Amino acid sequence: MTDISTPRPRAALFVTCMVDTLYPGVGMAAAQLLQRHGADVVFPDRQTCCGQPAFNAGYRNDARAVARHLIDVFWPLVDGGDVDAVVAPSGSCVAMVKRHYPILFEAAHDIEYQRRAVQLGEVTYELTQYLVDYLGVADAGARCPGRLAYHPCCHLLRELHIDAQPRRLLSSLKDAEIAELPNADECCGFGGLFALKNADISTAMGRRKVRNVNHSGADMVVLNDVSCMTHLNGILRREGHSCRAVHIAEVLNGTVEHATAERDSPDDR
Amino acid sequence: MIYDSIEARDEIFARLRRACSGSRSVFREALAHLKPPDPPTPVTHADGDRRSLAARFGAKLEAASGSYEILEDAAEASQRVVQLAREWGAAERATESAAETIEILSWASRALPIENLGELLKQAGTSLIVPDDMHDERTRARAARVNLGLTGADAAFASTGSIVLASGRGKSRAASLLPARHLVLVPMSRIHTTFEAWLRSLRAKQALGSFLRVSGQVVFITGPSKSADIELYLTLGVHGPKSVHALIFDDIW
Amino acid sequence: MTVDVGAAYPTRVRQALADDALRAALDRATEHLRGRRAQALAGVDATRLRDEAHAVRRYAIEHLPDLLEQLEGNLIANGCQVHWARDAAEALGVVLEIAHQNHVKDVVKSKSMVTEEIGLNDALQRSGIDVVETDLGEFIIQLAGEPPSHIITPVIHKRLEDISEIFQTKLDTPPTDQPAELCDTARRALRSEFLIADMGISGCNFAIAETGTICIVTNEGNGRMVTSLPRVYVAIAGIEKVVRSVEDAVLLWQAASRNATGQDVSVYFSMSSGPRRRGDSDGPDEMHVILIDNGRSRILERRYGDATLCIRCGACINICPVYREIGGHAYGRTPYSGPIGAVITPLLEYDIRPARDLPFASSLCGACRDVCPVKIDLPRLLLDLRSDIVERRAAPIAERVGMRVYSTALRRPAPYRALARLARRLGRLAALLPPLKRWARTREPPRFAAKSFATLWRERGRRPGEGAAE
Numbered sequence: 001m002t003d004i005s006t007p008r009p010r011a012a013l014f015v016t017c018m019v020d021t022l023y024p025g026v027g028m029a030a031a032q033l034l035q036r037h038g039a040d041v042v043f044p045d046r047q048t049c050c051g052q053p054a055f056n057a058g059y060r061n062d063a064r065a066v067a068r069h070l071i072d073v074f075w076p077l078v079d080g081g082d083v084d085a086v087v088a089p090s091g092s093c094v095a096m097v098k099r100h101y102p103i104l105f106e107a108a109h110d111i112e113y114q115r116r117a118v119q120l121g122e123v124t125y126e127l128t129q130y131l132v133d134y135l136g137v138a139d140a141g142a143r144c145p146g147r148l149a150y151h152p153c154c155h156l157l158r159e160l161h162i163d164a165q166p167r168r169l170l171s172s173l174k175d176a177e178i179a180e181l182p183n184a185d186e187c188c189g190f191g192g193l194f195a196l197k198n199a200d201i202s203t204a205m206g207r208r209k210v211r212n213v214n215h216s217g218a219d220m221v222v223l224n225d226v227s228c229m230t231h232l233n234g235i236l237r238r239e240g241h242s243c244r245a246v247h248i249a250e251v252l253n254g255t256v257e258h259a260t261a262e263r264d265s266p267d268d269r
Numbered sequence: 270m271i272y273d274s275i276e277a278r279d280e281i282f283a284r285l286r287r288a289c290s291g292s293r294s295v296f297r298e299a300l301a302h303l304k305p306p307d308p309p310t311p312v313t314h315a316d317g318d319r320r321s322l323a324a325r326f327g328a329k330l331e332a333a334s335g336s337y338e339i340l341e342d343a344a345e346a347s348q349r350v351v352q353l354a355r356e357w358g359a360a361e362r363a364t365e366s367a368a369e370t371i372e373i374l375s376w377a378s379r380a381l382p383i384e385n386l387g388e389l390l391k392q393a394g395t396s397l398i399v400p401d402d403m404h405d406e407r408t409r410a411r412a413a414r415v416n417l418g419l420t421g422a423d424a425a426f427a428s429t430g431s432i433v434l435a436s437g438r439g440k441s442r443a444a445s446l447l448p449a450r451h452l453v454l455v456p457m458s459r460i461h462t463t464f465e466a467w468l469r470s471l472r473a474k475q476a477l478g479s480f481l482r483v484s485g486q487v488v489f490i491t492g493p494s495k496s497a498d499i500e501l502y503l504t505l506g507v508h509g510p511k512s513v514h515a516l517i518f519d520d521i522w
Numbered sequence: 523m524t525v526d527v528g529a530a531y532p533t534r535v536r537q538a539l540a541d542d543a544l545r546a547a548l549d550r551a552t553e554h555l556r557g558r559r560a561q562a563l564a565g566v567d568a569t570r571l572r573d574e575a576h577a578v579r580r581y582a583i584e585h586l587p588d589l590l591e592q593l594e595g596n597l598i599a600n601g602c603q604v605h606w607a608r609d610a611a612e613a614l615g616v617v618l619e620i621a622h623q624n625h626v627k628d629v630v631k632s633k634s635m636v637t638e639e640i641g642l643n644d645a646l647q648r649s650g651i652d653v654v655e656t657d658l659g660e661f662i663i664q665l666a667g668e669p670p671s672h673i674i675t676p677v678i679h680k681r682l683e684d685i686s687e688i689f690q691t692k693l694d695t696p697p698t699d700q701p702a703e704l705c706d707t708a709r710r711a712l713r714s715e716f717l718i719a720d721m722g723i724s725g726c727n728f729a730i731a732e733t734g735t736i737c738i739v740t741n742e743g744n745g746r747m748v749t750s751l752p753r754v755y756v757a758i759a760g761i762e763k764v765v766r767s768v769e770d771a772v773l774l775w776q777a778a779s780r781n782a783t784g785q786d787v788s789v790y791f792s793m794s795s796g797p798r799r800r801g802d803s804d805g806p807d808e809m810h811v812i813l814i815d816n817g818r819s820r821i822l823e824r825r826y827g828d829a830t831l832c833i834r835c836g837a838c839i840n841i842c843p844v845y846r847e848i849g850g851h852a853y854g855r856t857p858y859s860g861p862i863g864a865v866i867t868p869l870l871e872y873d874i875r876p877a878r879d880l881p882f883a884s885s886l887c888g889a890c891r892d893v894c895p896v897k898i899d900l901p902r903l904l905l906d907l908r909s910d911i912v913e914r915r916a917a918p919i920a921e922r923v924g925m926r927v928y929s930t931a932l933r934r935p936a937p938y939r940a941l942a943r944l945a946r947r948l949g950r951l952a953a954l955l956p957p958l959k960r961w962a963r964t965r966e967p968p969r970f971a972a973k974s975f976a977t978l979w980r981e982r983g984r985r986p987g988e989g990a991a992e
Contacts, residue, residue: 015975017932021942022968024975031979043979048938054925056886058908058917062929069933103902107909158888187843191885198883199960200539204847205885206965234965274616278606281761281815285587288822295583295827297902305577308769312566312776313786333789403804404753413717429786438801442750446743464772477768481733482600485798485805486749489791494743496705497783498659498675500547500682501554504705507658508712509743509790 010040011130012077014070014088017049018226026226029253030089030127036253037137039130042083047073052096055104056192064104068113070097075116078123085134086120089127089249091156091224097124099159126156127249128224132165142254143174149181149218151209151232151245153225157185166224169252179216186212190231206235213243220256221245308472311465313428319457322427323517326460329430330515333492334505337515343383346454346518350386351393353514354417357450358395361416371395374415374448377439382421382456382520400441412441418448418510423487424467425460425515431491432515433467435484442486451493451510456520464489525851527669531879538848544679548849551678555840558784559893566780575777576897578770579831582762583822589731589764590813596734597811600796607814610640616812617642617723617756618649624754624808626651626721630712632740632748633657634725635673635834636758638857639870640816642723653723654715656744658708665692670857671850674782674836679849712744722748722806726759727778727833728771729811734795736811737771739778741789749794755806757794761813762830774833781835781895817870824910829865829903831896838862838890838900844883853880861890861900868907878916881907924957939976946970 011034015027031041051066077083088094101117131137150170156162171178189195189205196202209232213221223229223245232245250256288295315325320339327337340346358371377399378387387397398415400408420440422432432453436442445451461467471477481487494509505511524541525534538544563571582589594604607613621629629651631637643664646653655664659677663670666688670676677685685704689695695707724745728737736757738745749755765771771793779787798805821830839845839860850859854877856867864884868877881904890900911917931937945952949970953962961967973981 017938020975021945021970024971024973024978027975028978043976045976045980046935048932048935051929051932054929056905056908057921057925058881058905058910058912059922059925059929060909060912062925065929065933100905154885154887154889158892185889187885187887187889189843189885191887194882194885196957196960198535198844199963200535201844201847201883202885203964204539205843208843208847230968231965234961234967237966238964274606274612277608277612277815280608281606281813281819282587282590284815284819284823285590285761288819288827289584289586293825295822295825295830296580297825297828297899297906300580303577303580305581305766305770306574308767309574309578309773310567310570312571312773329786333786400803403751404807408803409717413713431787436750436802436805437799439803441803442746443804446746446750464776465769468769468772472769478733481730481735481768481793482596482795483799485794485796485802486746487793487795488746489787489793491785491787491789493789495741495789496658497741498657498662498677499685499701499704500680501551501675502682502701504658504701507705507709507742507744508656508716508747 008038008040009085009134010042010083011085011087012042012044012074012083014047014074014086014093015043016088016090016093016226018230019089022230023226023247025255026089026247026249029247029249029255030087033127033131033249033253034087036141037131037135039135042077044073044077050093050096052093053192055096055100060104060107064108067101067104071113071116071120075120078120084123085130086124087127087130088124089224089247090226091126091153091160091162092227094124094126095155095159097121126160126162126224128166128169129160129162132168137169139172140169140252142252144251144254144256145175146219147177147179147217148251149179149213149216149221150184151181151188151221151223151228152185153223153228154187156224166248170222170248173251179218181216181218181221182212188228188232190228192227195231202231203235206231210235210239210241214241219243220251222248222251224248308465308469311463313463315428315462319460319519319521322460322462323457325427326425326430326455327515327517329428330492330513331430333430334495335430335492335513335515337517340516340518342519346516347383347386347389349516350419350452350454351390351395353452354390354395355393357417372398372415373417373419374398374400374412374444375419376421376441376444380421380439381419382454399439400443403441403443412443413447415447416449418444418446418451419454420445420451421454422459425455426462426464426467427460428463429491431464431489434488434490435480436486437484445490446509449506449511451513453513453515455515455517457517458520460517525849527851527855531854534852534854535848538852543681544849545847547679547681548846551675552840552846555675555783559781559837559840562780562784562786571777572895572897575774575833575895576831578765578773579833579896582765582770583827583830585766586761586764586822589766590761592731593729593734593764594813596731600734602734602796602809602811605810605812607812607816609816613640613758613812613814613816614642614645618645620754620756620810621646621649621651621721624720626754628715628719629653629721629723630656630715630719630748630752631722632724632738632745633660633676634723634758635857636725636760636814637723638670640814654712656712656715656748658705658742661708661712662688665689669851669855671859672836672839673834673857673859679851716747716751719752721754721756722752723756723758724748726757726763728774729759729764730768730771731764732767735768735793737775738792738794739775739788739790740792741783743790745792746790749792749806750804753806754808754810755794756810756812758812758814760818761815762818777895778833778835781837781893817872821869824869826869826903826906828898829862829869831898832862832866833896835895836860837893837895841889841893843887843889844885853883861904862898865900865903865907874911874914875916878911881911920956942970942974
């Protein structure tokens with residue numbers, strides 16, 4: 001894919017609403033990773049959200065309105081050949097586009113948007129999946145001193161079946177020690193609106209995950225979704241643990257220290 | 270008919286016909302017509318000659334908390350039945366006030382796979398109880414006292430250690446259900462590799478339907494009665510037998 | 523009992539989460555069952571077993587009316603009496619009628635979720651008929667006056683010491699920490715019940731259409747007792763239990779055994795094709811089969827047919843991270859808990875509202891879908907149910923307003939940016955707003971970035987050495 005004779009692949013970056021507003025550093029890391037590993041990055045700045053919060057909560061009309069906007073922003077780029085792929089630093093949002101958009105528009109008998117959704121879904125990738133499967137990256141070429149545990153986020157693992165790619169990239173990091181996370185594939189308890197609607201159950205599940213993270217002895221738990229990251233950090237910080245959840249883009253980009261320092265600045269609490 | 274359920278029946282069928290027929294699928298994803306395998310693929314596997322199938326059957330039964338012995342022939346099996354009945358009877362007499370003679374709740378002699386075993390047991394001083402009507406209170410009370418049950422098996426399966434018992438004349442369900450010990454006689458000729466292979470052979474003979482329907486009940490039994498309801502501790506004999514002991518013998522000459 | 527199944531959902535959840543003993547018991551039990559299941563499936567071609575079990579169940583549901591007609595015809599030919607019931611009340615009416623006709627005083631029952639679903643025990647007792655649950659777990663919770671909290675291991679929520687205590691008070695036995703002793707006590711108590719009972723009642727795991735056979739899966743042998751000792755035997759089967767052939771039933775039995783308890787097969791698989799035959803010493807003189815709808819045809823009409831594929835193995839319950847925290851009683855007055863319970867409990871009801879919280883009691887992690895032996899896409903069904911609930915305007919008003927604001931703002935970039943700016947300005951105050959307050963009670967809220975990614979990207983422009991970015 002990165003043959004010099006062929007043009008560089010062009011990826012449209014869908015940063016997701018949470019990265020845009022809460023964790024721009026993750027978006028920057030994702031963009032830099034893509035560029036460093038041979039892709040040109042396009043950022044369509046009219047993008048907002050994939051619509052998952054509404055879809056998961058059962059509000060399909062509201063979800064459709066937001067989803068249509070995403071399709072309006074990204075589909076013309078794909079259809080016109082301006083980009084080869086849409087890449088997002090999130091398993092959950094990619095799963096929304098790939099798995100749930102077709103359901104959403106089929107239910108509304110919106111054949112045109114269903115067609116566009118399917119076409120868009122075919123070229124939409126989660127970041128590490130794109131790096132490994134599309135760009136052929138085997139070595140992230142970064143260094144990350146410390147003990148890392150990897151938490152496979154549910155939608156990444158079970159909706160998209162992406163697991164080997166992030167693990168392979170993490171194992172390529174210099175000076176990183178990968179810790180075994182007990183019961184790694186158990187849900188952290190975020191679950192979108194579930195985290196609010198069933199806050200107590202969500203917290204109980206998160207605490208269980210935190211116990212396992214502590215058990216692994218990791219300084220950082222690495223994951224591919226900032227939503228689960230927010231949930232875990234919320235518990236880690238509230239309960240006074242030193243371990244932090246970090247997004248894989250920052251880890252692979254070697255910008256993680258900066259990121260954690262920023263999040264834990266003195267005015268935090 | 271006790272209860273006129275015609276109206277209920279008609280309404281249920283009307284609703285089902287409406288829901289299940291036509292182009293509209295009752296499922297979320299309308300898959301291309303999915304034809305299930307007929308028959309399904311065997312889940313387990315076993316092969317080998319009758320000796321190795323017997324050994325496999327025994328090992329699987331043991332894994333299901335049962336026990337077994339492999340004996341040369343029917344004669345040896347008969348002697349072993351008598352010997353076990355005496356041993357167990359003696360053990361019971363030592364611990365509780367059991368009946369004077371050793372009682373066995375048994376299938377009728379003609380239903381057992383060893384000729385004249387009934388006679389042999391009677392000569393050995395055991396009393397064979399073959400219930401004729403378990404709804405009779407005295408028969409039931411008498412059967413309920415017995416600690417040893419003796420049956421044959423209509424079929425056995427090497428890959429799981431299971432046996433099949435079909436109820437019928439002289440083949441009481443009680444013999445394999447009420448006593449604390451179940452002694453089952455398994456001729457090697459009755460040991461099949463898997464459930465599926467056995468079903469296939471019955472189906473080929475067009476005997477499967479009648480096998481099931483002639484009997485009130487056909488039961489597959491794999492080891493002694495078990496429960497894991499108390500904190501998932503395995504306990505044996507909560508209702509059925511606490512032990513299932515198979516005497517496997519070679520009957521092919 | 524620590525969780526009041528009659529209380530409102532938030533109360534039930536709070537009670538469950540506060541009960542450390544319950545959660546310790548659930549942890550231990552579900553982990554054990556998950557391990558056993560994995561072991562049992564490692565020894566077979568699990569993918570094929572799953573594909574075939576799914577295909578076999580799906581075929582049965584697609585051909586439900588035809589198979590039910592065939593089943594009915596064969597049951598009658600076998601000497602059974604077949605009754606149809608549209609709902610719980612009709613089914614209870616049939617059972618009571620049969621009981622009265624036969625002057626029944628004592629009923630023994632084997633574990634059956636459909637009888638829990640229709641509230642059979644209460645109805646029998648109200649009519650002055652003694653009914654005893656004979657599954658060890660069901661017997662224990664009947665003594666304790668509780669409903670089951672798991673479809674396979676109904677007393678999963680109790681520890682050994684809790685059970686010993688129940689036996690001490692109810693059966694006057696000495697305290698013990700030996701499960702075998704408790705088991706022996708139950709054996710003695712229940713054996714005398716079996717011997718005096720005039721009627722046995724069971725559910726039905728599979729009903730074979732081609733032979734007219736009712737199949738019961740048990741490990742304890744109580745299923746055989748109930749179907750063999752009393753003069754009258756009544757099987758109550760949901761109409762979705764029908765399968766095409768003997769082979770299909772044997773396949774599903776193996777799939778259920780491996781997925782439920784991690785056994786190759788259950789100890790007993792009883793296939794009853796009618797009353798005792800002429801010359802038989804035992805078996806019932808009358809065998810009745812009640813085929814009950816109770817919401818199932820409506821499930822099909824509403825295209826939730828996937829939910830009717832379920833073979834009640836409990837694998838989805840044992841893997842569910844939500845069930846593990848709250849247990850079965852938190853799902854309310856229903857025998858069905860965990861992911862499958864969150865789907866079928868609201869679906870079986872005519873009115874979705876009383877159980878409207880259940881489809882939301884899931885993080886949609888998808889673990890249940892991966893373990894289901896008949897490939898039910900449970901997260902999908904939960905999502906679809908959530909949509910139904912919202913469409914029926916059964917969701918809280920504040921949530922509806924919130925979602926409208928969300929979708930109005932986020933369908934265009936400008937209002938999205940404005941909303942983000944507002945949130946940034948509110949900063950930590952946002953955590954005081956009602957929905958976020960629930961977050962902030964136990965978790966630090968995230969902070970909005972000083973500059974959004976879009977702003978940073980714009981400001982960055984095209985810097986040298988950063989590749990050909992836009």
